[in-house]
Amino acid sequence: MVGIKALLGPTTGRLSGRHPPDRFDLRSFGSDGTDYPYDEDSDSWDDLIGRAAPDFAPDVVVWWRLEHNPLPGSGPAECPLPLVGVVGDWNLTLSDLLGSLHLCDHIVTDRAGVSALQRCGLHNVSFSPWYTYEPEIHRLLPDTPRIYDITFAGNLNHDVQRERATWLRRLALLGRRYRVRIETGVFGDDYTRLLNQSKIVFNRSIKGELNQRAHEAAACGALVLLEDTNVEVHEVFAPGRECVLYNEDNFERVMEQWLSDDEGLRRVASAGHGRVQRKHPVHRERRLLELLADLLPDMRRTQGGHGTAWQAMSAPERSYRRARGLALGLQGAYLNGADRALVECLNHDQSEPEYWSALGALRVHMSDAVETETQLRDRLRREALRFLTRAVEHWPTYALAHYNLANLHLTLEQPDAAMLHLTRLLALLTAEGDAALPTIGYYYPREYDAFAVEWERVVALADAQPGQAAEGHGLLLAWDAWRHLADIFAEQGRDRQAFAAWDYAIEARPDFGVPYGARAKLHEQRGRPGQAADDYKAAIEREPFYFAAWHGLARTLRQLERTSELQAFIDECLTIIDACPNYEFLRPEFSSYGPAGASVIS
Numbered sequence: 264m265v266g267i268k269a270l271l272g273p274t275t276g277r278l279s280g281r282h283p284p285d286r287f288d289l290r291s292f293g294s295d296g297t298d299y300p301y302d303e304d305s306d307s308w309d310d311l312i313g314r315a316a317p318d319f320a321p322d323v324v325v326w327w328r329l330e331h332n333p334l335p336g337s338g339p340a341e342c343p344l345p346l347v348g349v350v351g352d353w354n355l356t357l358s359d360l361l362g363s364l365h366l367c368d369h370i371v372t373d374r375a376g377v378s379a380l381q382r383c384g385l386h387n388v389s390f391s392p393w394y395t396y397e398p399e400i401h402r403l404l405p406d407t408p409r410i411y412d413i414t415f416a417g418n419l420n421h422d423v424q425r426e427r428a429t430w431l432r433r434l435a436l437l438g439r440r441y442r443v444r445i446e447t448g449v450f451g452d453d454y455t456r457l458l459n460q461s462k463i464v465f466n467r468s469i470k471g472e473l474n475q476r477a478h479e480a481a482a483c484g485a486l487v488l489l490e491d492t493n494v495e496v497h498e499v500f501a502p503g504r505e506c507v508l509y510n511e512d513n514f515e516r517v518m519e520q521w522l523s524d525d526e527g528l529r530r531v532a533s534a535g536h537g538r539v540q541r542k543h544p545v546h547r548e549r550r551l552l553e554l555l556a557d558l559l560p561d562m563r564r565t566q567g568g569h570g571t572a573w574q575a576m577s578a579p580e581r582s583y584r585r586a587r588g589l590a591l592g593l594q595g596a597y598l599n600g601a602d603r604a605l606v607e608c609l610n611h612d613q614s615e616p617e618y619w620s621a622l623g624a625l626r627v628h629m630s631d632a633v634e635t636e637t638q639l640r641d642r643l644r645r646e647a648l649r650f651l652t653r654a655v656e657h658w659p660t661y662a663l664a665h666y667n668l669a670n671l672h673l674t675l676e677q678p679d680a681a682m683l684h685l686t687r688l689l690a691l692l693t694a695e696g697d698a699a700l701p702t703i704g705y706y707y708p709r710e711y712d713a714f715a716v717e718w719e720r721v722v723a724l725a726d727a728q729p730g731q732a733a734e735g736h737g738l739l740l741a742w743d744a745w746r747h748l749a750d751i752f753a754e755q756g757r758d759r760q761a762f763a764a765w766d767y768a769i770e771a772r773p774d775f776g777v778p779y780g781a782r783a784k785l786h787e788q789r790g791r792p793g794q795a796a797d798d799y800k801a802a803i804e805r806e807p808f809y810f811a812a813w814h815g816l817a818r819t820l821r822q823l824e825r826t827s828e829l830q831a832f833i834d835e836c837l838t839i840i841d842a843c844p845n846y847e848f849l850r851p852e853f854s855s856y857g858p859a860g861a862s863v864i865s
Contacts, residue, residue, distance in 0.1 A: 267556040270312070270321040273301055273332045281545050287552045290319055303332070308341050323347055323555055323562065325371075329363065330356040333589050333597050337581065339366035340573030345562035347371060347555060349393065353379060354470055355423070355711075357722045358703045359591050362584030366573060368562045371551065373472040374494045379723035391554050392498050394475045395547045396539060400455060401482040403536070407459040412441035412522055413488075414461040416454060417476060419447040419845060421808045422713045427467040432807035433514060434465055435842040436835065441522060443842040458483035462528060463507075463521065466490070473499055481506070481539040486521065486532040499542050505535040582607040583618065590625065590705065598629050616658035617704045623650030624667040624707035627674060631708070647671055655684065662691045662699035666740055667707045669747070674708075678751045685744045692737050692744075700732035700740075713775060714743055742772040746781065753785050761785060776806035783815055792819040810849065817856060829856065 266285065271278060272292035279290045279298045291297040292311060299314045315321065321344060326334060329348040339346050348367040353360060353376050361383055364370055370380060370388045380388045413434065421428040437443050449457055458464060464480035465488050473495035480487050481500075489496055491508035500506040509517045521528045573581060586604035589597040605622040612618065623646075630643035651671060654664035665688040672681035691699040703722055709715065717739050725733030749764035762785070768778040783798030799816035802809050813836055820829040836853045840846045 267323065267552055267559055268319065268321045269323050269325050269552060269555060270299075270315060270319075271325040272297060272299075272327055273303065274327050278548070282549060282552065287549065287556075288319070289548055289552060290315065290321070303335070307336050308343060311335065312343065322559055323368075325349060325551070325555070326367075328352075329367075330360055330591055333591055333600070334363060337573075338363055338585055338588055345369070345559070345566045347558075347562075349551075350376060350380075351393075354723060355716065355719055356591055357383070357719050359587045359705075361587075361703075361722075363588040366584075368566055369555075369558055371554070373470055375470040375472065382723070382726060384728075389554060389558070391547075391551050392473065392495060392542075393547050393551060394473060394478060395542060395544045396475070396478040396482045398482070398543055400451070401458070401479040402455065403484050404456065404459040407456065409460055409462045409485075410442065411444045411457075411461045413437065413463045413465055413518065414444040414446070414457060414485075415465045416446040416449050416457055419445075419808075419843075420711055421806060423711050423716050424467075424469060425713065425716070425806070427469070428807050430465075430467050430514075432839065435839040437515065437518060438838045438842040441518070445843045445845075447845055454479075455483060458485055461485045462532075463488050463518070468493060471495065477506075478539050478542065481532075481535040484532055484536050486528050487535055488517070500535060500538060503531075505531060505538045507531060577612070579608040579612040579615065579618065582611065583621070586621070586625075587705065598625065598632065601625060602629065616654050616661040616664060617702055619650050619654035619657075620661060620664035620667055621705035623647045623654065623664075623671070624705050626650065627667075627671050627707050628709050631674075644671070644675065648675075655687075659687075660691055660695060660699060662688055662695070662737075662740065663704040663706060665691065666744070669744070670707050673747065678754065682748060682751050685748050688744050689741060689748075692741050700736055703732050703736070713777070714739060717772075738771045742768050742775065742778075745771060746778050749778065750781060753781070758785065758789065774805060776802035776804075776809050776812065779805070780809055780812045780815070783812065783819075787815060787819055792822045795819045796823060796825075813849070814852065817853065821856070 266287060268288040270290055270292060274291050274293045274297060276296050277291060277298050282289055290299065292299040292301040301311055312321065312324070323345045324342055325347045326332065327349050329350050330352045345368040347369045348364060348371070350360065350364070350370060350372045353372060357379065364380065364385055368387065370385060371391045371393070372380065372388065374390050377388050377390050415431065415434060418424055431445060435443060435445060444457070446457060458480050461480070462485065464476070464485040466474070466477050466480070467490055468474045471492060471494040473493060477487050477489060487500065487506040489506055489508055491510045496502060496506065496508070502508045507517060507521060582604045586601040586608070589601035589604060591597065602622070602625055605618060605625060608618040609622065626643045626647035630640045630647065633639045633643070648671060651664055651668040654661060655668055658664065665684040669681045669684035669688065672684065706718065718736065721733055721735035721739065725735060745764045745768035749761045749768060752761035752764060762782065765778045765782040779798045780802035783795045783802065786795035786798060796816060796819040799812045799819060802812040803816065806812070816832060817829065820832060833853055833856045836849070840850050840853065
């Protein structure tokens with residue numbers, strides 16, 4: 264085995280001295296607790312690598328969580344060493360990541376990520392299991408009783424985790440028989456304590472990966488319950504002996520089986536605990552280093568290729584890729600740098616509609632981040648309006664510019680102007696088809712909502728040419744445009760147009776609950792509780808934690824005097840609330856409907 268020296272970051276904590284020095288030398292950069300400090304705001308590649316000299320000459324730079332940590336300088340092309348990008352949340356950031364990933368020497372991700380990136384035209388991609396646990400944090404706590412039968416702790420943003428929401432509803436309803444706890448925002452010692460208090464920890468990964476939670480739960484001695492479609496489970500656990508699998512058909516039966524077999528449950532949980540002791544962070548690091556050592560000769564032969572490719576690009580294309588790489592994710596920590604890069608695009612080339620559209624979308628995104636600074640916010644929005652208006656006037660068939668401009672008008676509470684561009688967008692999508700969406704451009708608003716999550720999912724699943732928008736993007740834009748039009752029509756009292764627009768939105772994306780909920784509200788306001796109840800049910804079926812639809816269904820069932828159906832629904836709502844402390848704010852209203860049957864075991 265060829266040895267390798269690797270510099271990894273940005274991260275926290277020291278990595279030096281954790282591996283046999285004759286084979287591997289891994290060192291970290293990032294915060295003050297790492298082997299070498301790194302200032303993401305000012306350091307260049309030379310600063311970063313020079314800081315390790317003269318005592319450490321790395322063979323390769325491993326950029327950790329590229330989707331959250333933008334590269335220094337102009338990006339990958341300036342790195343003087345082979346550059347490996349480790350990518351986790353590609354499912355939320357892929358459209359912004361692609362420009363940087365195409366210039367990395369190699370990419371490491373989960374198994375689903377390998378497939379997604381290959382569909383995007385990237386073939387220098389490998390799988391390496393890098394999820395693990397922290398032994399000093401995730402550990403057994405002696406004398407801690409396991410007071411919960413089943414728990415889940417994780418993200419309860421159901422737009423991001425749409426598929427998991429249905430499973431969490433099923434899990435919460437098991438509270439009629441078992442002690443169920445569903446938590447979010449629990450970290451550190453509180454999280455470790457919760458896992459130690461749990462007999463079974465429910466898991467549902469977003470990408471089929473064996474995620475952090477699975478390792479942490481096993482390290483804390485709980486039985487790990489995983490979906491049987493998990494493509495990485497066999498990397499760590501032997502199903503049936505060290506973890507338990509479930510599927511659509513047997514979920515409740517699996518719970519009943521293991522919660523009625525204390526001895527078997529403890530045996531499998533203990534075996535799973537033993538297994539993850541051999542999959543700790545150092546083991547994960549070593550596996551990554553072994554992979555990189557195998558790849559190093561090829562990376563050295565091709566290293567510099569990204570620089571050549573970078574030089575072959577036009578100056579505005581380089582600036583645009585840099586801008587997208589800085590606008591990573593939806594939080595906007597690096598938006599000023601992205602803004603400068605897009606201004607550079609336009610300084611070089613004013614003939615590309617995406618540059619104008621992207622800069623306008625970015626400026627209004629920046630304005631949202633300074634909502635309380637009124638003068639700055641208003642100036643950014645005026646500039647956004649100017650750039651987006653320029654885009655639609657000079658390139659009237661560029662669909663994404665109309666979408667961005669319509670959303671800016673909605674932000675400015677200008678519904679008539681928004682309606683104009685939503686209508687033009689829909690006409691373009693109908694007449695032009697894919698031609699209206701030539702690239703996967705930059706859109707506004709930037710939120711962790713259903714639109715953003717689905718936009719990235721289409722990028723990952725599409726078979727279109729790399730960088731080209733797919734049919735699914737058009738359907739998503741149509742869905743969003745029709746639902747916004749419907750809301751505007753409803754506000755203006757134009758019921759017939761509103762109902763027609765919701766029908767079109769549902770036709771474009773029948774799996775989303777929001778149009779059903781909005782249509783139900785108008786039915787309810789117009790004195791049609793039966794139709795409203797049907798639509799509220801359809802909304803909840805698609806989005807189980809759509810609380811406005813909960814409220815609406817309870818109101819309409821009471822109005823219809825469908826007492827038994829109302830009581831069954833209230834029982835369900837209160838059972839879910841009992842399992843989910845974060846939803847306790849809902850209890851007063853749903854308790855006010857009167858007795859609701861059995862509740863969670865206390």
